[in-house]
Amino acid sequence: MTARLRFSPAPTGYLHVGGARTALFNWLYARRVGGTFVLRIEDTDADRSRPELVEAIYDSLRWLGVDWDEEYHQSDRFEAYREVAQSFLDKGLAYYCDCSQDDVKARVGDKGAGYDGHCRQRDVQPGEGVVVRFRTPDEGLITWDDLIRGRVEFDATTLEDFIIVRSNGVPMFHLANAYDDYDMGITHVVRGEDLVNTTPRVILLREALGATEHPIYAHLPLIVNEQRKKLSKRRDDVAVGDYRSRGYLPEAMRNYLVTLGWGPKDDIEIRPLVEIIEQFDLADINKAPAFFDVKKLDHFNGEYIRELDVDEFITQSTPYINDAYGSIDPALYRRLAPFVQERVRRFDESPRFINWIVATPPEPTEKDWRKVMQKDKVPEVLDLVIEQIEAAEWTPERMSEIILGAGEQLGVKSQLPVRLALTGQRSGIPLFEPMVELDREVVLNRLRTARAAL
RNA sequence: GCCCCCAUCGUUCAGCGGCCUAGGACGCCUGCCUUUCACGCAGGUAACACGGGUUCAAAUCCCGUUGGGGGUGCCA
Numbered sequence: 040m041t042a043r044l045r046f047s048p049a050p051t052g053y054l055h056v057g058g059a060r061t062a063l064f065n066w067l068y069a070r071r072v073g074g075t076f077v078l079r080i081e082d083t084d085a086d087r088s089r090p091e092l093v094e095a096i097y098d099s100l101r102w103l104g105v106d107w108d109e110e111y112h113q114s115d116r117f118e119a120y121r122e123v124a125q126s127f128l129d130k131g132l133a134y135y136c137d138c139s140q141d142d143v144k145a146r147v148g149d150k151g152a153g154y155d156g157h158c159r160q161r162d163v164q165p166g167e168g169v170v171v172r173f174r175t176p177d178e179g180l181i182t183w184d185d186l187i188r189g190r191v192e193f194d195a196t197t198l199e200d201f202i203i204v205r206s207n208g209v210p211m212f213h214l215a216n217a218y219d220d221y222d223m224g225i226t227h228v229v230r231g232e233d234l235v236n237t238t239p240r241v242i243l244l245r246e247a248l249g250a251t252e253h254p255i256y257a258h259l260p261l262i263v264n265e266q267r268k269k270l271s272k273r274r275d276d277v278a279v280g281d282y283r284s285r286g287y288l289p290e291a292m293r294n295y296l297v298t299l300g301w302g303p304k305d306d307i308e309i310r311p312l313v314e315i316i317e318q319f320d321l322a323d324i325n326k327a328p329a330f331f332d333v334k335k336l337d338h339f340n341g342e343y344i345r346e347l348d349v350d351e352f353i354t355q356s357t358p359y360i361n362d363a364y365g366s367i368d369p370a371l372y373r374r375l376a377p378f379v380q381e382r383v384r385r386f387d388e389s390p391r392f393i394n395w396i397v398a399t400p401p402e403p404t405e406k407d408w409r410k411v412m413q414k415d416k417v418p419e420v421l422d423l424v425i426e427q428i429e430a431a432e433w434t435p436e437r438m439s440e441i442i443l444g445a446g447e448q449l450g451v452k453s454q455l456p457v458r459l460a461l462t463g464q465r466s467g468i469p470l471f472e473p474m475v476e477l478d479r480e481v482v483l484n485r486l487r488t489a490r491a492a493l
Numbered sequence: 494g495c496c497c498c499c500a501u502c503g504u505u506c507a508g509c510g511g512c513c514u515a516g517g518a519c520g521c522c523u524g525c526c527u528u529u530c531a532c533g534c535a536g537g538u539a540a541c542a543c544g545g546g547u548u549c550a551a552a553u554c555c556c557g558u559u560g561g562g563g564g565u566g567c568c569a
Contacts, residue, residue, distance in 0.1 A: 051568075051569070083568095083569085086568090087569085139567095140567075153565070153566095191497080192497095197496055197565095205567040211566095213569095231563095232564095233563055233564070233569095235498075235564080236497060236498095236564045236565075267561060269563070299506090300505095302517090302518090303507095304507085305517095306507065307518090308519090309518090327499055328499070328563090332505070334504080335518080337519090338518085338520090341531095381530095381531055392530095452528045454529060455528075458530095464529090465530075467529070468530080470529070
C-alpha cells in the first residue's frame with residue numbers, strides 16, 4: 040500500500056513556521072517513500088476561516104517548495120459529514136443535546152470534566168440550540184503506538200461526550216477530520232503535539248465509522264519561542280510570508296526548519312534537499328520542543344546566499360535596493376553586488392552596504408569617530424590623501440596606492456580614517472573599487488569635511 | 494483542578510548500557526588571513542536538572558522529585 044500523508048491547516052491565520060514545519064515533515068516523508076501528499080483545508084468554522092488566507096497558505100507552501108498531489112476543502116464536504124453524523128445518530132452512537140454551555144457549567148462547575156452526559160437518555164429532538172454529541176465509552180483504554188512518542192494511553196473515563204455537530208448544523212473538526220482521514224485513506228498522520236489529546240476522539244470516531252485499522256500517528260514536538268511557549272501568531276513574529284519578505288531564501292528556511300526536531304545522521308546540517316529526503320525518517324524525530332532560533336536561520340541563509348550566482352544574487356537583492364534608494368543604475372549595482380553578496384545574511388541587509396555610493400553616507404557615530412579619528416597622524420593622513428587625490432588618475436589601483444601609501448609614508452594604518460570620512464562607517468564593502476564610482480569632487484568634499492572636523 | 498507530554502552546552506542536533514576524559518552546528522571569545530568588515534582557516538568557552546534504584550558497568554533502563562510545556566471550546 041502506498042503511503043498517504045496530509046497537511047490540514049485551518050485558514051484562520053497565515054502559515055507560521057510551526058505549520059510550515061509540520062507540512063514539510065509530512066511532505067518530506069511522502070516524497071521519501073514515494074507516497075502521496077494531500078493538502079486539506081480544514082475550513083469548517085466559517086466564522087474564523089477566511090478565503091484569502093487559503094491563498095496565503097498556498098503561497099507560503101509553494102514558496103517553500105512543498106507541492107501537493109491532491110487538494111480538498113472541508114467546506115465542500117459538509118454533506119458527507121452530516122450523513123456520518125446521522126448514521127451515528129441512527130445507530131445510537133451519538134445523541135442530541137440541548138444543554139447550553141451555561142447549563143453544563145452550572146452542573147459540573149468551572150473546572151469540571153467537561154460535559155456530564157446529561158442528555159444521553161433524555162431523547163432530545165433536533166431543533167434550535169441542539170447539538171449532536173458523540174457517546175464515548177464509559178470505560179476502557181484507548182491506545183496507539185505513536186511513531187515519535189511510543190505507546191500512548193488514554194483512559195476512556197477522562198473523555199467527555201464531545202460535540203460532533205454544532206447547533207447551527209455545521210460539523211465540528213473532530214468529525215470532519217476523522218472522517219476525511221478515513222475516507223481519503225490517510226496512512227500517516229503527522230501533526231503537532233498540541234493535538235495528542237484529540238487523538239483518542241478521532242480513534243473512537245474512526246471505529247464508529249467501521250475502521251478496523253488506524254493510521255500511524257506521529258506527534259511532532261512543538262516549536263517554541265524564547266519563553267518556551269508554543270508559538271502564537273499574535274505574540275510571535277512567525278509568519279512564513281514575513282520571512283520571505285525580509286529576504287530569506289526558501290531553501291534556507293526549509294533547511295533550517297528540518298533541523299528542528301530532527302537531524303541528519305552524519306551531522307551535516309546544511310545540505311541539498313535531495314539528501315535530506317534520502318535521510319529523513321519520522322521515527323528519528325525527537326520529543327522535546329525546539330526553539331526557533333533566528334540567529335541560526337540567518338547563518339543558514341547567509342550560506343545559501345553566498346552559494347548563489349552573482350546574477351541570481353542581483354535579481355533577488357535588487358528589489359530591496361530599489362526599495363531603499365529608488366531605481367539605481369543596474370550597471371553600477373552589478374559592479375557593487377559581488378561585494379555585497381559576501382557580506383549579507385539576508386537580502387534586506389543589502390542596501391546598507393552601498394548607502395555611501397548611491398546616497399548620502401550616515402553621520403559617523405561618536406564612538407566610531409573617537410576610535411578612528413582621534414588616532415595619531417590622522418590629520419596628516421587625510422591631508423596627504425586629499426592632496427594626491429586632487430589630480431590622481433581615477434582608478435582603484437591609484438586609490439589604493441594613494442591611501443595605503445599615505446599610511447606607509449607616515450607609519451600608521453590609513454584605511455580606516457579615509458573609510459570613515461567616505462562612508463561614515465567603520466566596516467563595509469572594500470573601499471578602492473567602489474569609491475571611484477563617486478565623482479572626484481564628492482570624494483574630496485567628504486575628505487575635506489572630515490579633515491575640518493578634526 | 495483534571496488529563497497528557499518533555500528534560501544533554503545559551504540554542505539546536507548526536508548519543509539508544511561499556512567506543513563519552515559526551516560529539517557536530519549556531520552563538521560567544523581568541524588567533525591567523527586582510528591596512529575595514531565579511532568570508533575562510535586554527536583554537537577556545539560551555540551540558541548529561543536532582544535524588545534513589547537496576548547492573549560488573551547508566552547521559553542511556555526503572556521510580557520519585559523539581560522544573561518546563563501542551564490540552565481541558567458549539568476553534569483547529
